[in-house]
Amino acid sequence: MGRTSDAREKIISAAQSLIELRGYSALGVAEICKAAGVPKGSFYYFFESKEALALTVLDEHWAGQRRDWTRILHGDAEPLQRLRQLFEETEAAQRAGQKSCGTVSGCLFGNLTLELSNQTEAIRKRLQEIFDAQVDMVESVITEALQQGEVDVADPREAARSVVAQLEGQVLFAKLYNNTSQLGALWANALALLGARSPRETVAGT
Amino acid sequence: MGRTSDAREKIISAAQSLIELRGYSALGVAEICKAAGVPKGSFYYFFESKEALALTVLDEHWAGQRRDWTRILHGDAEPLQRLRQLFEETEAAQRAGQKSCGTVSGCLFGNLTLELSNQTEAIRKRLQEIFDAQVDMVESVITEALQQGEVDVADPREAARSVVAQLEGQVLFAKLYNNTSQLGALWANALALLGARSPRETVAGT
Numbered sequence: 001m002g003r004t005s006d007a008r009e010k011i012i013s014a015a016q017s018l019i020e021l022r023g024y025s026a027l028g029v030a031e032i033c034k035a036a037g038v039p040k041g042s043f044y045y046f047f048e049s050k051e052a053l054a055l056t057v058l059d060e061h062w063a064g065q066r067r068d069w070t071r072i073l074h075g076d077a078e079p080l081q082r083l084r085q086l087f088e089e090t091e092a093a094q095r096a097g098q099k100s101c102g103t104v105s106g107c108l109f110g111n112l113t114l115e116l117s118n119q120t121e122a123i124r125k126r127l128q129e130i131f132d133a134q135v136d137m138v139e140s141v142i143t144e145a146l147q148q149g150e151v152d153v154a155d156p157r158e159a160a161r162s163v164v165a166q167l168e169g170q171v172l173f174a175k176l177y178n179n180t181s182q183l184g185a186l187w188a189n190a191l192a193l194l195g196a197r198s199p200r201e202t203v204a205g206t
Numbered sequence: 207m208g209r210t211s212d213a214r215e216k217i218i219s220a221a222q223s224l225i226e227l228r229g230y231s232a233l234g235v236a237e238i239c240k241a242a243g244v245p246k247g248s249f250y251y252f253f254e255s256k257e258a259l260a261l262t263v264l265d266e267h268w269a270g271q272r273r274d275w276t277r278i279l280h281g282d283a284e285p286l287q288r289l290r291q292l293f294e295e296t297e298a299a300q301r302a303g304q305k306s307c308g309t310v311s312g313c314l315f316g317n318l319t320l321e322l323s324n325q326t327e328a329i330r331k332r333l334q335e336i337f338d339a340q341v342d343m344v345e346s347v348i349t350e351a352l353q354q355g356e357v358d359v360a361d362p363r364e365a366a367r368s369v370v371a372q373l374e375g376q377v378l379f380a381k382l383y384n385n386t387s388q389l390g391a392l393w394a395n396a397l398a399l400l401g402a403r404s405p406r407e408t409v410a411g412t
Contacts, residue, residue, distance in 0.1 A: 023321050025232035103324045113382045114320045115229050118309045127382055161379065161388075162395050168378050169371030176319045176333055182367075189368050192399050 008046045010036040016057045020097075020105040023115050024054055054112070055126055061108050062130050073137050079145035080196060083138070083163070087186040090167065095180045106175035110168045135160045142194060152195030163190050214252045216242040222263045226303075226311040229321050230260055260318070261332055267314050268336050279343050285351035286402060289344070289369070293392035296373065301386045312381035316374045341366045348400060358401030369396050 014036035018027050029050055033040045047053040072085050098104045105111075109130055117124040139160035145151045153159040166189050174182040220242035224233050235256055239246045253259040278291050304310045311317075315336055323330040345366035351357045359365040372395050380388040 022325055023229070023231055025229055026325075105324065106320060110378060111320045113378055114312060114317045115231075117382050117384075118311065119228055119232075124382065124384075131379070131382060158391060162372070162376075162391055165375030165379055166368070166372055167375070169373070169375030170368075172316060172319055172374050172378075173337070173367065173371055176323050176330065176337060178323075178330075185364060185368055189399060192401065193395060195398065 007036070007038045007042050010038055011043060011046060011053065012056055012060055015053050016061060016108070017101075019054070019057060019112070020108060021101065024050075024112060025115065051120055051122060054116075054123060058109070058112070058123070058126050058130065062133075066133065069134070069137055073141050078150075079141045079148065080150055080191070080194075082141055083190055084187045087167070087183065087190070090171070090186075091180055091183040094171065094174055094183065098178070098180060104175045104178050104180055107168060107171045110171060131164065134164050138163050145194070145196070150196055159194055162193050166190065166193060213242070213244045213248050216244055217249060217252060217259065218262055218266055221259055222267060222314070223307075225260070225263060225318070226314060227307065230256075230318060231321065257326055257328060260322075260329060264315070264318070264329070264332050264336065268339075272339065275340070275343055279347050284356075285347045285354065286356055286397070286400075288347055289396055290393045293373070293389065293396070296377070296392070297386055297389040300377065300380055300389065304384065304386060310381045310384050310386055313374060313377045316377060337370065340370050344369050351400070351402070356402055365400055368399050372396065372399060 011032060015027070015032050018032060018035060027050070029043050030040055032050075032053070033043050043053075047056065068089065069086065072089060073082050075082055075085070077085065094104050094106075109127055112123065113127050113131075117127060135157065139157050142151060142153060142156045142159050142163075146153060146156060151159075167186060170182050170186055170189075174180050217238060221233070221238050224238060224241060233256070235249050236246055238256075238259070239249050249259075253262065274295065275292065278295060279288050281288055281291070283291065300310050300312075315333055318329065319333050319337075323333060341363065345363050348357060348359060348362045348365050348369075352359060352362060357365075373392060376388050376392055376395075380386050
């Protein structure tokens, strides 16, 4: 029982690492099993297809990231400071990833959106749910900031989507140039997008 | 001679369509040749590898897009209005693509950045050059707007990168939700990012 459960976790973990390095389409089940150190026969005991594995990888990655986002965005700091912390932790995570594997791997959800959303409807739907949840969380912080008069936006949801779009666009550049310092602009850009160009604290250098 | 040249163009055109639909990694040379209607043997007469073909697809796509961007961004309109026109034509192009193939295919450069930039250095370098050129063109418009006192930015290059990042992020959402109306926010967001929140003209509905 212990070993069975291990094998499933090993497959998921190997698949996530390989997807981050090389995308989804280029991978085969045999390669994932080899990297996981499990016999190929056991793959289909746990997953009915490579797509089913990809959905599980998305779910597990989002479960972890949702915990982080919840801790930060539901925290005690002032609303805009929570957004700032989200950007700083995102930059730190990308920097740690770069240190461990040599390149900035970017956002797993953004990567798979551009690679796969037109190819499999199940993956598109899951990615939509994940980005909807991210936008919900950012919208809730913007609504608080709006109630406190700290931002000036007509539509908090549209504003939240723009902040997440800015995050995805800058992470794309961080991956392209293999340079996380791109992400240093996120905080000032979010303030600008939210009509809060005079924050209480000055923008810290990174 | 005419037929030879045709075959090369057919391969490039088929490859671009297939890459937009399904990404690069999932494609094989045989499939590209079949879609192009040319014998597989002729592929290696024109291209030494699939990667060489991908670089040619990038170059040709950028040659066309650079012509459009130059026409718009070097036009006679006021600087900020040229940016607005760029966003409107981007949205129209994505809408036309969606009409012809059923789904929003997004930005070829963004797609291949997230799929491939960590896998092949030649493609990463070419994509860096293309995005550098895009940022150059937007920076030049922002610098003009700055000289005319229409925007308030400390660093025109950083601002240009943020505008292009916003464009890539919103195109990602347009692809994810298969909905080009996402792109309607680009103009207002660019004004906000550039500290030009009171444009001379009001934001037009789409």
